[in-house]
Amino acid sequence: MYWAKPQTITLDLPTMNCAMCPITVKKALKRVDGVAKAEVSYEHKQAVVTFEDTQTSAEKLIEATTNAGYSSTLVETGKP
Template identity: 55%
Template sequence: MKKLFASLALVAVIAPVWAATQTVTLALPGMTCAACPITVKKAISKVDGVSKVVVTFEEREAVVTFDDAKTGVQELTEATEGAGYPSSVKN
């Protein structure tokens, strides 16, 4: 039992080391006006773990920096879709 608690304590200490900052570019083809990026940025910024969002109308994309221990691409695309702008990872 002591080994179990020691292992769990070790995992709790090491786990934050596994977290990493990630950056993803999302394609947002549904943005049709210069005001759309404001709505998209607000929606993505509300996702826990997001540290930076740059949305450009001309490119119709969002470059998002986030903590992958707190969120992921699925949550980001769900946020844009919820705001009325479906997105996908841009290759």
């Protein structure tokens, strides 16, 4: 049996250009099944998302922001 494991990723959102953008992005991310937490920063133009990896994936989160009008890319962490 596979147990759900929380994952946290950071998405770059370079097209956010107003103070209301993070609200829209956060709503889009929170609508994705499995998302536990979404923190969106206009200042850094990034979203930090925690989700259950058995319910969703980074690809689905990127799709959610893109469908909301804000294309995003996964920020690569410094893993060897």
